[in-house]
Amino acid sequence: MRYWHVVLILALAVTVLVGCGGEEDTSAPADADDSETYASAVLDTSYPDALDVRSQLALGTIQLEEAENGVTPEQATALLPLWQALQGGVTAQAEVNAVLKQIEGTMTSEQLAAVAAMRLTQDDLRAWAQSQGLGVPPGGGAGQMGGGQELSPEERATRQAERGGGQEPSPEMATRRAEFESMSEEEREAVRATAEAGGMLPGGAGGRAGGGSRQFTILLDPLIELLTQRAAE
Template identity: 50%
Template sequence: MKKTAILLLSVLLVLLMAGCGDDPAASSAAPEVVDSEVADVNAEVENESGEDAVPAGITGETEADSVTDSDSSATTAETDTGASTEGAVDVAAMAEAVAVALTEDYAEDALPVRNQLLIGTLKLEGSELAVTQEQATQLLLLWQASAALSRSGTGAPEEIAAVVSQIEATMTQAQIAAIAEMQLTRESMQLMAQEMGLTMGDGSGDGAGGTNRGQGQELSAEEMATREAERAERTSSGATTALLDMLIEMLTSRSQA
């Protein structure tokens, strides 16, 4: 608009000068002045246009920056996704790493952890969780050590517990979880001993259920309870010994297979 207005003013100026009768030299010089002014206007317009326009180099840099920002955003997104995935894997790994430990608080007559491992290992036979040949080789040595400590009566509680912990660590988490679900009790041990055809006397020496105590004297309720507990303990001990021998025999055969 500015350029057009200046051109119109220049034309009007030429017309006015022509109408006033100026000499030809002045008239001929007028177009040159007009042309000069027009050229100046064009230069000014071009300069203004140049200030408003974005140089090609700058435009290229802007586009490059845009691409860089896009790539950076994509990289950040991938990094965040990777971090989330790694976090999920870490959580899964941590959850999987949590040990399934055997306890003795599920029942009043719950078996000790050692006997849970003993009975549980025998019960796993014939299933997909049965001990492998490699496990059998390691477990054989550990159970032999456990048997030696328990039968000698000289093993310190710490030594016995350490061997039991090694036995538990040799089993897989799936095997330990399966044994934990069995919730084995003293009755479970006696039933298994019967299923295996094992018979163990309690060695009490009592007659007729152990209620008589010589010279016709009867036991008090407290004495009877104590006697029953002792008999159950002896029976359990006998069953443990017999089943332990059976387990060692099985592990020996499996390790040599």
């Protein structure tokens, strides 16, 4: 029974903290803690609505196909396993940083400069996604949510909770909500940390950077398909 008590508290934390956590995420396009964010010497993320480095690299590599400096077959052969590693579940930030550094090291300075000059933004990503028939979840906690098919299970649960789902909360859930609301700020932070560590709350280990991670995910399949085709040439 104690286990389910904790699960209910964490589930409620997802509902409450996701709803109020958006204000924190709108201040920057990437994680505020530099120790957890890959810093590129070439790609800037400080301009308004900037994509994070990994999304700039992914979308930029795709966009380079429209220029004269697209990736070569040799580069594609080297880049393919790196992007597949990011797709395949590399989640530790140190490992992600190492992979991104290798990706930048595989690309030429001209290619990286071209990507930097694109100054890719959320609008650029949305425009590209629309051209591919894809929906884009909002990044950085801002913007309107796309179609319902793009919502994560946590977001769907949050939306239903916000709307009330047409039903009153169960007595047990109402009790857990009251318990959560009576917690001190330190206790709430402890619940938030536990939820993030378990991947239950966007921005934690299971979904770092919230919407940014989901945006990055939609780029991976087209990029890996492109690199696979180019490597075979």
